[in-house]
Amino acid sequence: MLSWLVRRLAYVIPLIWGVVTLTFILVSLAPGDIVTATIGDYPASEEYLAQRRAELGIDEPFPIQYLKYLARVVQGDLGFSFANRQSVLPLVIDHLGATLILVVAATLLAVLIGFPVGMWAATTRFRTIDTTINVLSLIAFSIPTFWLALMGVLVFAINLGLLPTQGINTIGYSGDTFGQAWDMFQHLLLPAAALAVPETALMIRMTRASANGVLNSGFVLTAVSKGLPRRQIIRRHVTRNSLLPVVTVLGYTFGTMVGGSVLVEKVFGWPGMGSLLYDSVQRRDTSVVLGIVVVVAVITLLVNVITDIVYGLVDPKVREATIR
Amino acid sequence: MTIDQGITKEQDATDPGAAQPDRRQRRWRRPSVLTTIALVLVVLFALAALLAPLISPYDPFAISEAILEGPSSAHLLGTDDVGKDIASQLIYGARVSLFVGIAAGLGSLVIGLIVGGIAGYVGGAVDNMLMRFAEVFQIMPAMLVALVIVAVIGRNSTLTALAVIIALWPQSARIVRSQFLNLRTAEFVDAARISGTPAWRIIAFEIFPVAFAPAGVQASLDVGRGMLLEAGLSFLGLGDPTTSSWGGVLRRAQPYLSDAWWFSVPAGICIALMVLSFNVIGDALGNRGNNGRRAL
Numbered sequence: 001m002l003s004w005l006v007r008r009l010a011y012v013i014p015l016i017w018g019v020v021t022l023t024f025i026l027v028s029l030a031p032g033d034i035v036t037a038t039i040g041d042y043p044a045s046e047e048y049l050a051q052r053r054a055e056l057g058i059d060e061p062f063p064i065q066y067l068k069y070l071a072r073v074v075q076g077d078l079g080f081s082f083a084n085r086q087s088v089l090p091l092v093i094d095h096l097g098a099t100l101i102l103v104v105a106a107t108l109l110a111v112l113i114g115f116p117v118g119m120w121a122a123t124t125r126f127r128t129i130d131t132t133i134n135v136l137s138l139i140a141f142s143i144p145t146f147w148l149a150l151m152g153v154l155v156f157a158i159n160l161g162l163l164p165t166q167g168i169n170t171i172g173y174s175g176d177t178f179g180q181a182w183d184m185f186q187h188l189l190l191p192a193a194a195l196a197v198p199e200t201a202l203m204i205r206m207t208r209a210s211a212n213g214v215l216n217s218g219f220v221l222t223a224v225s226k227g228l229p230r231r232q233i234i235r236r237h238v239t240r241n242s243l244l245p246v247v248t249v250l251g252y253t254f255g256t257m258v259g260g261s262v263l264v265e266k267v268f269g270w271p272g273m274g275s276l277l278y279d280s281v282q283r284r285d286t287s288v289v290l291g292i293v294v295v296v297a298v299i300t301l302l303v304n305v306i307t308d309i310v311y312g313l314v315d316p317k318v319r320e321a322t323i324r
Numbered sequence: 325m326t327i328d329q330g331i332t333k334e335q336d337a338t339d340p341g342a343a344q345p346d347r348r349q350r351r352w353r354r355p356s357v358l359t360t361i362a363l364v365l366v367v368l369f370a371l372a373a374l375l376a377p378l379i380s381p382y383d384p385f386a387i388s389e390a391i392l393e394g395p396s397s398a399h400l401l402g403t404d405d406v407g408k409d410i411a412s413q414l415i416y417g418a419r420v421s422l423f424v425g426i427a428a429g430l431g432s433l434v435i436g437l438i439v440g441g442i443a444g445y446v447g448g449a450v451d452n453m454l455m456r457f458a459e460v461f462q463i464m465p466a467m468l469v470a471l472v473i474v475a476v477i478g479r480n481s482t483l484t485a486l487a488v489i490i491a492l493w494p495q496s497a498r499i500v501r502s503q504f505l506n507l508r509t510a511e512f513v514d515a516a517r518i519s520g521t522p523a524w525r526i527i528a529f530e531i532f533p534v535a536f537a538p539a540g541v542q543a544s545l546d547v548g549r550g551m552l553l554e555a556g557l558s559f560l561g562l563g564d565p566t567t568s569s570w571g572g573v574l575r576r577a578q579p580y581l582s583d584a585w586w587f588s589v590p591a592g593i594c595i596a597l598m599v600l601s602f603n604v605i606g607d608a609l610g611n612r613g614n615n616g617r618r619a620l
Contacts, residue, residue: 018460023472030476135358138607142600144552146559147574147592150581158582252462259467263556267578277468278560281475289472297463 008308012301019297020073020290024066027286078294079287083280088291092273096295098168099272102195102264103257105188107250109196114203115246121204122211122242123234133204140201146263149194153267156190163190166269191268195260199253206249211242248311251304258296359608362601369598373418382409384416384568392584402586404576410586413568414594420558420569421551421598424485428550429602431489433543436496441535443497444504445527455501458494466491470553474562481564484557488550496542503535537609544606548599555595570595 060068072079078088121133157165164170169183214220215238223233258273265274273292280288355363372379381400388407395402401411443454461469466488473487507513508531516530557563558571570591577588 014456015460015463018456019463022460023464026472027476138603139596139600142548142552142603143596144555144559144571144592144599146556147588147595150574150578150588151592154581154585154588255463255465256467259465262467262471263559266560277471281471281562289475293464293468293472296465296468300463300465 004312005309008305012305015301016294016298017070020070020294021066023290023293024069027290028062028065030284030286073294078291081280081285081288083283083285084288088287089295091288092276092291092295095271095273095276097272098270099258099261099265099274101168101184101188102191102261102270102272103254105192106195106199106257107253109192110199110203110253111246111250113196114200115207115243117200118204118207118246119211119234119239119242122208122215123238134208137201137204140197141205143197144263145194145198145260146267148197149191149264149267152190152194163187165190168271187268191261191264191270194267195257195264198260199257202249202253203246206246207242210245211238214238214241217241244311248307251300251307254303255296255300258300355608358604362604362608365597365601366605369418369594369601370422372415373422376416376419380409380412380415382412384408384412392580392587394584395586401590402584404573404584404587405580410573410590413573414570414591416568417570417573417591417594418598420481420484420564420567421554421595423481424488424554425547425551425598425602427485428488428492428553429543429547431485432493432496432546433539435489435493436498436500436539436542437532437536439493440497440500440539441504441527441532444501445508445531447505447508451501451505455498458497461491462494466549466553467556470557471560471562474557479562479564481567484554484562484564485550487557488553491553492546492549496539496546499542500535500539503538504531507531507534541606541610544602544609548602548606551595551599551602 069079076089078092080086081088081091084091117133121130124130153165156163164187168187169180170187175183220233220237223237261270261272262274262277264270265272266278269275273296277289277292279285280292386408388403388409390399390403391407392405393399393403393407399409399411401409401414404410404413439454439458443451469491470484470487473490474484477483477487513526513530516526521530554563554569555571555574558569559575561572561575563569563572573591574588577584577591580587
């Protein structure tokens, strides 16, 4: 078990290296640099520009810059944000919390709604119910989250006046801890729901496919032949076995949701990583953009490793199969 | 698994030869109602995109005095905050959306077939390396990859399409790879190999026709994903500034949500309908001939 864990973690490190390298190459393809971006059209002398570049360490040849960046990443230093006058890592971590709240809330919604509905679709004896759920989930999967978010604002905030539209809490609001939590919950509801819709649809389809696979397996046939009641078979044999593959998918959807949260955060002014990424792109704050991609990749990998470990603990067959 | 499941149930049960590729091709089924609607919608939007200069009532960039006016006979879907006709913008918007979507579908299909095919057929270290490379792309959310590329390199439709392809290709590569991996040792491939068929013929005429179907399904889904990514990028203001796009319309509509529903609602419906159509088509393609019999 321990050696399996070590191998699993050793597998992760080259991937992180790959992500860092790839993003570094991408970001360095940009025409212009932070110096030209901050100075703009102001007529600056070539000497001054060269001096600034030397100060920032971006006058060196590409391979040197790359190796230096790698060395710093290994030490947990993701560089300095010139727009925010702050180190990148603490800056990203500051914004990580808000995004995590959003993503975790949306994941919870997706699982709590998606799994039962998917099971229902797979086990129902009425083809119309199955078809309806399937079509609805296809529709939910196709609606752009940011438009859904806009429509949510239009209906629940503007027309009905039920929910706030901007930010993570009411500015200047001071109440007890419970009051503040309630305030944040109200702000969280719309963005989390918007983010959860396509994820719920994915969950339904995954559960349905997984449960259909289980229903076709031999042990269900055995249970039926034994004369076990239908409800008991579904609850004891089908549900449990359908859940496992669905849990593994959660690891991968985490990344997708962080991607989706860029748009949702933009609509709601949610102060998370998505907003930070958007602002940094606008300001050409390269080190922050790089830092965010690296942090998101590392977290996605961690979530994957954790789901794998949980999965491996539960099911030894999987443990054998994932060793490559 | 969708609506047309019932039609072939008996057929599959009594058709043991269904697994052979040549038999499979002959079984063409009538598409379901939903699939037909999706196909019609795709054709309609494609026509709108192709004939945009002929059918759009106004120049999508023409500013006018009519600011934020509701739908009327002069402006079917009203006007936006600077008096541009929204219907015309949506008609032109179909161009960008379809271009990026179809480019994403075809592009990741081609890359997927090449990379996945090599990885699956050659196997071993080559397979391992290519798949790790694909994985690096998969760890990064597609939206982030596309966003960084467009933000860094520049804003035009071709680049958006490229960025979307780069973000989406690993999935189809994985699918093609697993197909090749399974088929490489299939009996009919072995038979071909034993009878002295050259490798390129095996790949092109034995494995490829079978592996193409699941890759095609993925390509259809990738069209939808590509359209969503394009809309998202335009919504963030990273779209091509010289064309009008659905996401771009929504970006400018956000401040006027409460004043002008015609500004924000139709554009979103266009995106959703187009993406849905391609997803329905992909779903229908994917469900052809996969029905197991189950006990419960």
